[in-house]
Amino acid sequence: MSVAVLGAGAFGTALALSLSREGHAPRIWARDAATVEAINHEHRAPRLPAITLPDTITASTDIDAVAQAETLLLAVPMQSLHDLLSRIAAPLAGQRLVACCKGVDLAELTGPTGVIAHAKPRAIPAILTGPSFADDIARNLPTALTLACRDEAAGEALQHELSTGALRLYRTTDTTGAELGGALKNVIAIACGACIGEGMGDSARAALMTRGFAEMTRLAARLGARPETLAGLCGLGDLALTCTSELSRNYRFGLALGRGENFDAHLTVEGVKTAEAVTRLAAKLGVDLPICAMVHEVSTGGTSVTEAIRYLLNRPLKEE
Ligand SMILES: NC(=O)c1ccc[n+]([C@@H]2O[C@H](COP(=O)([O-])OP(=O)(O)OC[C@H]3O[C@@H](n4cnc5c(N)ncnc54)[C@H](O)[C@@H]3O)[C@@H](O)[C@H]2O)c1
Ligand SMILES: O=P(O)(O)OC[C@H](O)CO
DSSP states (O other), X not given: OOEEEEOOSHHHHHHHHHHHTTTOOOEEEOXXXXXXXXXXXIXXXXXXXXXXOOTTOEEEXXXXXXXXXXXXXXXXXXXXXXXXXXXOOSOOTTOEEEEOOOSOOTTTOOOHHHHHHHHOTTSEEEEEESSOOXXXXXXXXXEEEEEEESSHHHHHHHHHHHOOSSEEEEEESOHHHHHHHHHHHHHHHHHHHHHHHTTOOHHXXXXXXXXXXXXXXXXXXXXXXXXXXXXXXXXXXXXXXXXXXXXXXXXXXXXXXXXXXXXXXXXXXXXXXXXXXXXXXXXXXXXXXXXXXXXXXXXXXXXXXXXXXHHHHTSOOOOO
């Protein structure tokens, strides 16, 4: 089976490397010629500068040519996924489209598999998500992720196609749970970073992680997801990684908010737009997501970290 990667960022490049170790020769689509030049001639990718790529990994700016592979890994930021799919002329009928992004689309208020289903209704949508830093996958360190696909046979085929000796994929048909886990953990990671940056301590972070997990499962349950999906790699697993590691951009963005420091605007921080999207979605559905709402307020300058923490502490007391 042929696999291609659309998007030459850190995660797309790391996944291409992972595939190349299993004998695939993946092509990467990049939107700019300079990145294609760097991959094809210097064997390096701008977003993973420390890694040398094998010459079996090649790149092109011709999206319609690259998109002919049977399996396409869609590795662009969440808010660019719709734009990416609209660049491809073909309907991609019967092809497996695996979202490798985490978030909720602001325009459609759906996760990546919903965006795929709207843009390419004859394709088979799936999502690859869970605790993993691109750099770890690129270095072939042990990693376990969730592969979610409603089509069981396609999901099983993808699980086998994308697993490697170091990258172990667990399968589920619960795409809603898998994508909400990955989306919301980024929002909670911003909250945890802000809490640590503000000097609130590890106990406060543990409280935010736990009550954040309650928000994740509440919204997911309202949208029909299974609780055990959220308790898996794509939910609890990724929450644990992202809320505790300074390798996470979402966590570091939160740290900067808490410390009152600037943050590099060129870095992909999915939790900011996702906080806005899930706050809107929750209002529409009548679901209470106070931590997500505060992350949206703080990250858009609507309130301070101190005020947000005070608000969360002073909410009416309730049962756990
Ligand atoms: N980096 C990681 O460790 C990691 C791990 C797991 C999941 N992810 C997820 O992968 C997704 C991508 O993150 P990343 O770290 O690879 O980001 P990145 O910032 O390293 O790269 C993003 C890439 O997308 C391209 N891009 C942006 N907008 C585009 C558009 N409109 N059309 C086409 N290409 C566009 C950029 O040129 C860049 O090559 C995110 O949703 C992220 O949550 C990342
Ligand atoms: O750097 P982040 O915060 O986007 O996190 C990367 C991955 O999503 C961690 O699983």
